[in-house]
Amino acid sequence: MIDTHAHIYLEEFDEDRDEVILRAKEKGIEKIVLPNIDSSTLQRTLQLADQYQGFCHAAIGLHPESVKENFDEELSLIESHLEKRKFVAIGEIGIDLYWDKTFESQQIDAFKRQIEWAVELKLPIIIHVRNSFGQVMQVLKSLRNRHLTGVFHSFTGNLEEANEIIRLGGFKIGINGILTFKNSHLRETVSQINLENIILETDAPYLTPVPYRGKRNESAFLYYTCEKLAEVYGTTMKEVDLITSQNARDLFKFPS
Numbered sequence: 582m583i584d585t586h587a588h589i590y591l592e593e594f595d596e597d598r599d600e601v602i603l604r605a606k607e608k609g610i611e612k613i614v615l616p617n618i619d620s621s622t623l624q625r626t627l628q629l630a631d632q633y634q635g636f637c638h639a640a641i642g643l644h645p646e647s648v649k650e651n652f653d654e655e656l657s658l659i660e661s662h663l664e665k666r667k668f669v670a671i672g673e674i675g676i677d678l679y680w681d682k683t684f685e686s687q688q689i690d691a692f693k694r695q696i697e698w699a700v701e702l703k704l705p706i707i708i709h710v711r712n713s714f715g716q717v718m719q720v721l722k723s724l725r726n727r728h729l730t731g732v733f734h735s736f737t738g739n740l741e742e743a744n745e746i747i748r749l750g751g752f753k754i755g756i757n758g759i760l761t762f763k764n765s766h767l768r769e770t771v772s773q774i775n776l777e778n779i780i781l782e783t784d785a786p787y788l789t790p791v792p793y794r795g796k797r798n799e800s801a802f803l804y805y806t807c808e809k810l811a812e813v814y815g816t817t818m819k820e821v822d823l824i825t826s827q828n829a830r831d832l833f834k835f836p837s
């Protein structure tokens with residue numbers, strides 16, 4: 582399995598990060614993608630990717646919740662790193678209007694500029710969408726390009742939205758522990774779309790799947806999302822792993 586979204590560089594893992602990675606490997610995780618948040622997390626992200634080269638892979642981007650007055654400086658820092666080293670994706674980027682709409686126009690601006698880099702560098706984008714599906718779609722459609730690919734991370738939308746993503750072409754749907762939550766409508770939506778469109782993620786340390794809901798999430802727990810997905814499709818975990826891992830390899834250009 583490939584954990585396509587984990588923030589295990591955060592301080593929540595400072596006490597036992599090596600064990601977290603060991604447990605992930607033991608549970609059958611072959612790679613972890615680390616989306617950056619902002620300048621405060623960048624060094625930790627790069628350091629972890631360097632330490633676990635070939636297993637942990639860094640993505641770089643400015644998270645929409647970190648888009649504030651200083652977003653120009655934040656973007657310049659990212660731009661300078663894009664010239665210096667290789668990344669597997671631009672992310673996480675997007676629009677978040679859940680808590681705060683103060684910087685909506687700046688969020689859209691930052692999102693667009695980062696998409697332009699992704700197209701230029703032929704990198705996929707990792708998109709964070711929260712109360713902003715329409716705005717995100719509008720931006721993606723306005724910048725449509727055959728090199729624009731990516732993932733709608735932590736998807737929780739309805740079938741109509743899932744189909745809209747699929748119709749874009751080049752985009753995957755990121756499914757995490759929310760799938761295992763008792764009150765989630767996501768199982769019903771997911772059961773109506775093809776597995777070829779899905780990639781797995783944890784979003785660790787957040788969104789821990791059942792039976793560990795409420796505890797800190799880690800990449801090893803991807804197992805439970807994979808298990809639930811197999812149940813939803815009436816297939817084996819092996820089949821879910823095979824297809825979703827290949828989807829992730831295709832998207833992030835990992836060798837097979």
Ligand SMILES: [Zn+2]
Binds near residue numbers: 586588616673784
């Ligand atoms: Zn995230």
